[in-house]
Amino acid sequence: xxxxxxxxxxxxxxxxxxxxxxxxxxxxxxxxxxxxxxxxxxxxxxxxxxxxxxxxxxxxxxxxxxxxxxxxxxxxxxxxxxxxxxxxxxxxxxxxxxxxxxxxxxxxxxxxxxxxxxxxxxxxxxxxxxxxxxxxxxxxxxxxxxxxxxxxxxxxxxxxxxxxxxxxxxxxxxxxxxxxxxxxxxxxxxxxxxxxxxxxxxxxxxxxxxxxxxxxxxxxxxxxxxxxxxxxxxxxxxxxxxxxxxxxxxxxxxxxxxxxxxxxxxxxxxxxxxxxxxxxxxxxxxxxxxxxxxxxxxxxxxxxxxxxxxxxxxxxxxxxxxxxxxxxxxxxxxxxxxxxxxxxxxxxxxxxxxxxxxxxxxxxxxxxxxxxxxxxxxxxxxxxxxxxxxxxxxxxxxxxxxxxxxxxxxxxxxxxxxxxxxxxx
Numbered sequence: 001x002x003x004x005x006x007x008x009x010x011x012x013x014x015x016x017x018x019x020x021x022x023x024x025x026x027x028x029x030x031x032x033x034x035x036x037x038x039x040x041x042x043x044x045x046x047x048x049x050x051x052x053x054x055x056x057x058x059x060x061x062x063x064x065x066x067x068x069x070x071x072x073x074x075x076x077x078x079x080x081x082x083x084x085x086x087x088x089x090x091x092x093x094x095x096x097x098x099x100x101x102x103x104x105x106x107x108x109x110x111x112x113x114x115x116x117x118x119x120x121x122x123x124x125x126x127x128x129x130x131x132x133x134x135x136x137x138x139x140x141x142x143x144x145x146x147x148x149x150x151x152x153x154x155x156x157x158x159x160x161x162x163x164x165x166x167x168x169x170x171x172x173x174x175x176x177x178x179x180x181x182x183x184x185x186x187x188x189x190x191x192x193x194x195x196x197x198x199x200x201x202x203x204x205x206x207x208x209x210x211x212x213x214x215x216x217x218x219x220x221x222x223x224x225x226x227x228x229x230x231x232x233x234x235x236x237x238x239x240x241x242x243x244x245x246x247x248x249x250x251x252x253x254x255x256x257x258x259x260x261x262x263x264x265x266x267x268x269x270x271x272x273x274x275x276x277x278x279x280x281x282x283x284x285x286x287x288x289x290x291x292x293x294x295x296x297x298x299x300x301x302x303x304x305x306x307x308x309x310x311x312x313x314x315x316x317x318x319x320x321x322x323x324x325x326x327x328x329x330x331x332x333x334x335x336x337x338x339x340x341x342x343x344x345x346x347x348x349x350x351x352x353x354x355x356x357x358x359x360x361x362x363x364x365x366x367x368x369x370x371x372x373x374x375x376x377x378x379x380x381x382x383x384x385x386x387x388x389x390x391x392x393x394x395x396x397x398x399x400x401x402x403x404x405x406x407x408x409x410x411x412x413x414x415x416x417x418x419x420x421x422x423x424x425x
Contacts, residue, residue, distance in 0.1 A: 034421040043421060044098040047396040047405065051075065054100055054113045054138045057421065058093035065093040069113065071138050076423050083142040090130050092120040097167040104176055109204050113138045116167035116182045117147070120159045129159045131184055135205030150199050152186045152211035160187045160194065162229045170235030170242055170261050179265045180205060183231035183244055188216045195219065196228045196246045200265045214257060215246060220270035221257050226250035235261055236290040241319055244271060245286040245297050252282035254299050258319045275323045285336035293318055294372055296346050298337040307353045307361050309334045316372055326374030332356065334363060335392040342397055346372045349393045349406040354381060365393050367406050382406060
């Protein structure tokens with residue numbers, strides 16, 4: 001077993017020199033937030049109610065990839081490494097998802113970071129997929145990683161094509177407690193099909209429940225042999241609901257399922273089917289956000305065009321009512337669109353084709369701000385430099401306000417041998 005244990009429209013930006021992990025901070029310069037290994041991947045981050053940023057990514061190393069977890073208390077001007085190193089015998093880290101726990105009023109469980117890990121390890125020379133939950137305080141550096149292995153239904157499997165997970169701190173007891181949920185894809189017993197499963201930690205990352213099949217053969221909500229994937233999981237403090245979206249790539253639809261968090265997590269009750277997109281147009285790769293009962297989710301629609309892009313659409317609704325498809329945000333999105341909502345405002349970011357000239361179309365990180373019901377849309381291009389390759393940008397919002405801070409997980413083309421991670425506050 002491998003282990004047991006945005007821009008807010010401020011004009012100023014900065015550049016950090018190459019990351020020196022033996023020091024506690026970096027010196028702010030001009031334009032680049034972090035310079036990292038060219039092969040760095042799997043970026044995710046979040047911001048707490050005091051404006052603290054926690055950022056994680058993976059870098060290729062031999063024989064084991066390294067995960068980097070850093071904290072910034074000053075909007076990215078300096079960074080404090082929390083942990084840099086391998087995760088047991090995980091050889092390759094393919095995907096990370098991150099969420100923060102704060103505001104519970106209980107110092108023993110507050111200010112913690114939880115990171116879902118998808119990767120590859122080997123058992124007697126055979127490569128196997130790995131699912132884990134990494135956790136720790138983000139107030140001080142870690143002596144080592146606390147990473148628990150997640151056991152999905154049907155046990156081990158060889159690495160699968162879509163190693164994607166979504167981790168979420170799910171409020172319980174009116175916000176004074178929480179569980180940590182992780183939704184993930186996993187192969188099913190039938191060739192060419194896959195499941196969406198969920199697991200929860202009720203002891204703050206020390207252990208996890210066995211994986212529960214939400215969709216797939218013997219699924220609690222949908223029991224069929226389809227190619228389910230790309231889950232996105234959130235919890236709502238106000239409605240006390242857990243909300244999960246994912247796609248069925250066989251039928252070309254997106255499903256939204258939900259349920260009372262205490263019933264689902266603590267009493268093992270199944271989530272309930274709430275909404276499904278129309279099968280008339282293929283819809284896929286959803287991302288969901290909730291805020292005080294309001295739900296928005298983005299998705300890609302149609303088949304890829306000659307630029308490898310799709311129409312970027314989004315939906316609005318509540319679990320007790322209907323959902324409405326809103327006007328499309330862009331006609332040529334190359335990645336899924338991360339989304340956050342605060343009050344009546346939605347903040348969305350994706351990589352889109354900005355200059356449709358073949359054979360090398362221009363692409364950019366676009367930031368959309370709109371009312372949650374779909375009107376008053378403004379669009380801003382964030383990146384100032386060419387993108388080396390499209391990778392899904394991520395977004396986080398300081399809870400005290402409506403400042404969206406998208407972070408591009410793309411590696412930018414620069415004159416140096418390093419790749420660049422950007423956070424634009």
